Amino acid sequence: MLGIARQKMLEQSSKKIRPAVSMLRNYSSAAKEMTVRTALNSALDEEMSADSKVFLMGEEVGEYQGAYKITKGLLDKYGPERVLDTPITEAGFTGIAVGAAYYGLKPVVEFMTFNFSMQAIDHIINSAAKSNYMSAGQISVPIVFRGPNGAAAGVGAQHSQCYAAWYATCPGLKVLTPYNSEDARGLLKAAIRDPDPVVFLENELLYGESFPISDEVLDSSFCLPIGKAKIERKGKHVTIAAYSKMVGYSLKAAEILEKDGIDAEVINLRSIRPLDRSTINDSVRKTNRLVTVEEAFPQHGVGAEICACVVEESFAYLDAPVERIAGADVPMPYAANLERMAVPQVEDIVRAAKRACYRSVP
Amino acid sequence: MPTLLSAWFNSHQPNLHPPSFYSLSLFRSSHPPPSPNPTLAMALSRFASSSRSGSLLKPLSSAISLRRPISTDTTPITLETSVPFTAHQCEAPSRTVQTSANELLTFFRDMALMRRMEIAADSLYKAKLIRGFCHLYDGQEAVAVGMEAALTKKDCIITAYRDHCTFMARGGTLLEVFAELMGRQAGCSRGKGGSMHFYKKDSNFYGGHGIVGAQVPLGCGLAFAQKYSKDEAVTFALYGDGAANQGQLFEALNISALWDLPAILVCENNHYGMGTAEWRAAKSPAYYKRGDYAPGLKVDGMDVLAVKQACTFAKEHALKNGPIILEMDTYRYHGHSMSDPGSTYRTRDEITGVRQERDPIERIRKLILSHDLATEKELKDIEKEVRKEVDDAIAQAKENPVPESSELFTNVYAKGLGVESFGADRKEVRATLP
Numbered sequence: 001m002l003g004i005a006r007q008k009m010l011e012q013s014s015k016k017i018r019p020a021v022s023m024l025r026n027y028s029s030a031a032k033e034m035t036v037r038t039a040l041n042s043a044l045d046e047e048m049s050a051d052s053k054v055f056l057m058g059e060e061v062g063e064y065q066g067a068y069k070i071t072k073g074l075l076d077k078y079g080p081e082r083v084l085d086t087p088i089t090e091a092g093f094t095g096i097a098v099g100a101a102y103y104g105l106k107p108v109v110e111f112m113t114f115n116f117s118m119q120a121i122d123h124i125i126n127s128a129a130k131s132n133y134m135s136a137g138q139i140s141v142p143i144v145f146r147g148p149n150g151a152a153a154g155v156g157a158q159h160s161q162c163y164a165a166w167y168a169t170c171p172g173l174k175v176l177t178p179y180n181s182e183d184a185r186g187l188l189k190a191a192i193r194d195p196d197p198v199v200f201l202e203n204e205l206l207y208g209e210s211f212p213i214s215d216e217v218l219d220s221s222f223c224l225p226i227g228k229a230k231i232e233r234k235g236k237h238v239t240i241a242a243y244s245k246m247v248g249y250s251l252k253a254a255e256i257l258e259k260d261g262i263d264a265e266v267i268n269l270r271s272i273r274p275l276d277r278s279t280i281n282d283s284v285r286k287t288n289r290l291v292t293v294e295e296a297f298p299q300h301g302v303g304a305e306i307c308a309c310v311v312e313e314s315f316a317y318l319d320a321p322v323e324r325i326a327g328a329d330v331p332m333p334y335a336a337n338l339e340r341m342a343v344p345q346v347e348d349i350v351r352a353a354k355r356a357c358y359r360s361v362p
Numbered sequence: 363m364p365t366l367l368s369a370w371f372n373s374h375q376p377n378l379h380p381p382s383f384y385s386l387s388l389f390r391s392s393h394p395p396p397s398p399n400p401t402l403a404m405a406l407s408r409f410a411s412s413s414r415s416g417s418l419l420k421p422l423s424s425a426i427s428l429r430r431p432i433s434t435d436t437t438p439i440t441l442e443t444s445v446p447f448t449a450h451q452c453e454a455p456s457r458t459v460q461t462s463a464n465e466l467l468t469f470f471r472d473m474a475l476m477r478r479m480e481i482a483a484d485s486l487y488k489a490k491l492i493r494g495f496c497h498l499y500d501g502q503e504a505v506a507v508g509m510e511a512a513l514t515k516k517d518c519i520i521t522a523y524r525d526h527c528t529f530m531a532r533g534g535t536l537l538e539v540f541a542e543l544m545g546r547q548a549g550c551s552r553g554k555g556g557s558m559h560f561y562k563k564d565s566n567f568y569g570g571h572g573i574v575g576a577q578v579p580l581g582c583g584l585a586f587a588q589k590y591s592k593d594e595a596v597t598f599a600l601y602g603d604g605a606a607n608q609g610q611l612f613e614a615l616n617i618s619a620l621w622d623l624p625a626i627l628v629c630e631n632n633h634y635g636m637g638t639a640e641w642r643a644a645k646s647p648a649y650y651k652r653g654d655y656a657p658g659l660k661v662d663g664m665d666v667l668a669v670k671q672a673c674t675f676a677k678e679h680a681l682k683n684g685p686i687i688l689e690m691d692t693y694r695y696h697g698h699s700m701s702d703p704g705s706t707y708r709t710r711d712e713i714t715g716v717r718q719e720r721d722p723i724e725r726i727r728k729l730i731l732s733h734d735l736a737t738e739k740e741l742k743d744i745e746k747e748v749r750k751e752v753d754d755a756i757a758q759a760k761e762n763p764v765p766e767s768s769e770l771f772t773n774v775y776a777k778g779l780g781v782e783s784f785g786a787d788r789k790e791v792r793a794t795l796p
Contacts, residue, residue, distance in 0.1 A: 055590070081590065087620075092579050092613020099583020102568050103518070105590060126573050127580055133773045135561040136552035139568065140776035171774050171783070195776035227779050274781040312788070 032218070037207040039181035040070045043188040044108065046220045048078055051106060054192055055082040057097050058110030058147075067112050068148065068207055094120035094145075098127045101143040101197075108192060111147035114163045114201065128197040129172035142195045146188070149177075149201035150244060150295045151343050157331035162296035164243065165305070167199040168273040174198045174226055175273040177243040180211040183270055186224030194226060201272075203245045229276035231283070235265035238353050239283040241306055242293035243269040246344060250293055253349035262357055272302055280306060281314045288319040289356040295343055298326035323352040433463040433735055441729070443668035450650050452657035452686070455675040459667045463735040465511070469666050470726045470741065473503040475748045476527040477723060479536060480696070482752050483526065483543060487700045491760070492543045495572075496557050497524040498696040501664075504722035505630055505690045506531040508669025509598060512677060516593060518566040520581040521600035523558035524630075524694075525570045528600070532567040534560065536755035537762075546762035553765045554773070575601060575608030578627060582614040582685075585625035596624040596680045598673070604635020606649050615685055619656055622684040626676045627653070629689045630663065636698040637707040650689035657683075663690030664720040693720065771795060 034042075048054045055078075060067045062075040062085040075083040086093040090111065097107040111117045117124065124145060131139045150162035168175045174196055178184040184202070191198040216222060232247060233254050242250040247268045254264040265283050269276065284290050290310055292303030307322040328342040354360045438460050447454035480500040486492045499506070502524070509519070510531040521528045526539055534550060542549025543557055550560050560570040568584060571577040581599025588595050605611065606629050618625045629649040633640050640647040650658030657679070661672040672688050679686050693716045697704025704713070730736050736744075771783050771793035778795025785791025 084621075087613070087616060089610075089613035089616065091610040092582075092617055095576060095579020095610055096583035096586055096614055096617060099520075099568075099580035099585075100587040100590070101583070102580065103584050103587030103591075105587045122573055122576060123579070127571075127576055131569075132776055134551060134555045134559040135563075135569070135773075136554050137773040137776070138551070138561045138563040142776075174775070225779075227781055274779065277782070 032213050032215075033210045034181040034185075034213045035208055035210045036178070036181050036184045036202070037068070037070060039184035039213070040188055040202065040207075041072060041074070043185045043192075044071065044074060045077065047189055047192040048074065048082065050220070051192075053104065054106045054108065055084065055100075056108050056110065057084045057086055057093055059086055059088055059112050061085060061110050066110075068204060070202075070207070071110070090116050090119035091123065094123040095127065098123050098141060098143060098197075101128070101141045102131070102139055104142075106142045106144075106192060108144045108146060111145060113152075113159055113204070114147050114149040115159050115161055117145065117147070117163065124167070124173070124197070124199065125170050129170050131172075132196070133172055140195050141197045144188075144191045144194075144198045144200055146191075146200035146202060148204035148207075150203055151327070151332060151339075152204045154334060154336065154339065155332075156334050160332035162201075162294070162327070163199075164201055164272045164294070165296060165301045167201075168275070168302065168305075170273075172197065173273060174271070175201065176226065176271055177201045177269060179206070179232075179244055179247040179268050179270070180209075181213050182211065182217045183224065183230075183268070185213075185217055186222055187226070187270060190223040190226050193223065198226075201244065206245055206248075209248075224270065227271045227274035227276060229270050229279040230268045231265060231279070232268045233264065233266040235263040235287065237263045237265075237287055238289040238291060238356050239265045239267060239280070239287045240291045240293060240349065240353060241267040241269060241280055241283075243272060243302065244295070246293040246295055246349075249344065249346050250349055252346045253353065256346065256350050257353055260354070260359070262353060262359070264353055269302075275302075275305065275309070277309050277313070281310060284310050284314050285317045288317050289353075290318070291323040291325060291349065291352045291356055293325045293344060293349055293352075295327050298324065298329055301326055320356045320358060323356045325349055325352050433467050435463040435735075436465075438462055439466075439733065441667060443671060444662050444665045444725070445668075447668070447672060448650070448660040450648075450653070450658040450660075450687075451655070452659070452679065454659060455671055457668070457671075459671045461667060463730075463733075466726060466730055466733075466735060467744075469507055469511070470723065470730060471744050471748065472507045472531070473666070473723045473726065474745050475536075475751065476500075476503045476506065476530055478745070478748050478752045479530065479539060480526065482756060483540075484696065484700065486540070486543065486756065492557070492700075493545070494556055495523065496543070496700040497698065498700070499524050499527040499694065501695040501716070501721070502630060502632060502692045503527055504666040504669050504725075505600075505628075505663050505692055508666040509628070509673045511666075511670045512673035513598070514595070515565050516595040517677065518568060518581070518584040518588065518595070518597040519600070520568040520571070520577045520584060520597065522571050522574065522577050522602065522605065524602075525558065525560050529560040529562060529567060529570070532562050532565040534562055534565075534567075536752060537758050540756050540759035541762050544759055544762075545764060546759060547765050548759065548762045552769065554769065575605040575610055577601060578605070578608070578611045579614035581627070582618045582623055582625045585618065585623040585680075585685075586621065589621075589623055594681065596626055596677050598626045598628055598676075600628045600630055602635060603629060603631040603633060603640045603647070603649060604638070604643060606631075606652060607644055615653055615656055615687075618685040624680040625685045626673075626680050627656075627685060627687045629687065630692055631689050632692050632694045634694075634698070634707065637702065639707065648689075650687050653685070653687040656685050656687055658687035658689065660689045660691065663692030664716075664722045665725060666722055768793070 061071040062083045065072040097109045128141045151160040176187045178187045240250045250266045257264050292306045303324040325344045443457040446457045480498045487496045506527040538550040545553040558572045578599050581597050585597040650660040662668045676686050781795045
């Protein structure tokens with residue numbers, strides 16, 4: 001397992017990696033880098049190796065090596081009994097995976113994108129999420145549903161929706177949104193080991209991105225706690241809370257804001273359910289200003305929940321109304337210029353942060 | 363007469379007739395069983411009920427104790443099912459079945475208990491002690507009982523919302539049933555599930571599902587896990603004629619056939635999906651054929667021996683060859699649920715007709731009586747016993763407390779991670795999930 005990781009890292013380090021010099025400040029032993037794709041692959045590999053009950057199921061996960069190559073090499077290593085190619089029947093194979101989890105196995109189900117999970121959503125919600133409660137603890141469901149979520153590039157309305165808010169509504173589910181390679185490894189390993197159903201929302205555009213990674217993260221026992229957000233960048237003037245790809249945008253926005261004397265604190269939520277309300281509130285109590293950022297549709301979204309929880313718990317600390325940056329309230333268009341308008345850009349986050357700091361007219 | 367009596371003493375069998383008169387071998391439907399010898403029967407029952415005990419009566423009374431209501435006699439009795447099986451893509455099993463007095467009496471008792479339980483649930487619902495949904499199984503008892511007789515507890519069963527009797531067949535208790543229906547702590551799901559969410563994991567009973575058809579892929583998943591774990595056991599996934607048209611069923615069947623999963627899909631065809639008759643819902647109501655490439659068997663679901671035979675056959679088949687469909691031709695006396703009178707889409711004549719001609723309990727009663735495995739009085743005593751058991755369980759359930767308020771927040775997760783959850787007013791009611 002470690003061997004594959006090292007091999008992949010050697011491959012990566014020979015290529016030019018994205019500069020992000022300021023980010024290196026946060027990683028002490030930042031000599032190695034790893035793509036998110038490799039991080040996910042290595043996490044799956046290690047967990048399958050450690051526990052024979054873990055198996056993979058999904059479209060093209062086996063012989064095709066994964067639609068996005070996340071499961072590359074795993075069929076060869078673990079065989080067709082543990083890496084199962086399914087027909088294009090989400091409702092059927094998701095139900096089968098949940099049934100296997102009822103019996104005590106640990107399935108990792110891949111949705112080619114989470115848009116297709118809607119065909120199986122009854123099994124995720126009614127068969128998986130609620131079973132432990134309805135059975136008063138008799139039937140627990142140790143399953144992971146993973147796959148790319150949210151906007152990609154030019155894939156149009158039916159292939160671009162973010163489902164974080166939908167799944168995070170439901171008690172009984174855990175919903176995770178990794179950003180970088182450390183998140184990808186640590187959260188996926190934690191998700192597979194967790195006895196509850198976990199919805200693991202990746203991002204297609206992040207798969208190829210490389211991030212520095214420490215030795216600790218490379219260890220096969222490395223796990224991140226579920227339900228804890230991470231302060232990616234400490235600051236004191238405004239809190240920017242984001243998940244997945246928007247964390248990267250928020251960090252870029254923070255660099256720009258720094259030049260204008262605004263020191264932004266960027267929170268990588270990592271976990272949408274459970275939501276780390278205490279980290280968010282602690283941060284807002286320090287900075288007194290909040291911007292939430294998400295790629296998803298704005299109404300009833302993650303930003304709305306964060307705003308509500310901050311208003312409920314830290315109202316007296318707010319010096320400005322909460323600002324909310326989200327995807328446009330329209331189905332995703334195809335034309336590149338319209339698509340650019342439909343998802344948040346770095347300048348949107350900068351503008352919102354300035355508004356929150358009363359540096360621009362609201 | 364004395365010759366008969368001594369033969370009877372010596373044989374230790376619950377059989378009042380000498381071998382020449384009544385054969386224990388194969389029964390053809392053209393030879394109806396002979397009626398019991400009335401004089402002897404009357405004589406013995408008089409001895410049985412007599413409170414006088416003299417030395418003359420002693421041998422007889424001890425002999426009578428050999429003929430207990432729940433007979434422990436396991437001597438094989440060979441019978442035929444009511445109708446032969448109809449097969450699709452496979453060879454039908456024989457309609458000749460092996461049973462015993464013990465088994466038949468157990469079947470009678472179990473089905474009588476289920477019948478009584480469901481009728482009692484009807485009254486409790488009307489008394490508003492049971493709320494929400496209540497889907498009753500009376501009429502279909504033979505499927506639950508016959509299936510259980512063919513299985514072990516290593517085999518899995520999953521069904522839909524008409525699950526009270528299946529739960530009982532898997533080893534559930536009456537108290538667990540009534541307490542759950544009334545939302546009390548002693549319920550099998552501690553009051554948190556309700557009628558549609560009975561589970562018994564230690565008997566491999568996985569519910570209890572409210573979403574029509576969802577239980578079929580789940581059942582195929584259980585079969586997958588059994589195969590993965592090399593358990594040499596099978597899963598029976600039950601569904602109704604209404605659910606038989608669900609797409610996910612065919613998706614799951616396709617995968618099960620591709621992967622050779624030991625899954626048996628059992629269509630409990632009671633001919634009505636809620637208020638819609640099968641011919642209005644299914645272009646092809648031959649549910650046992652709907653598996654296309656998957657073999658199927660049509661079974662008289664009101665004949666517990668046929669059900670047992672079919673399930674035994676299916677289990678063997680599935681372990682070797684992958685999925686198979688069983689269509690149980692059955693009937694529910696109640697409506698779809700307690701909100702449905704059940705008479706707007708079918709005639710009362712039809713319901714009484716089935717009750718008279720095909721009732722599963724009556725069939726076993728006739729079988730027991732015609733083979734002299736018990737007297738009518740003994741069977742009536744069983745029914746009285748069963749009624750008392752049910753009444754006692756209801757009384758106990760009524761005394762049982764409702765769940766503690768803290769139970770609102772338990773079991774949301776198997777591992778709550780110390781996360782916070784909220785009541786309706788989150789400033790008033792918060793809890794930390796363990």
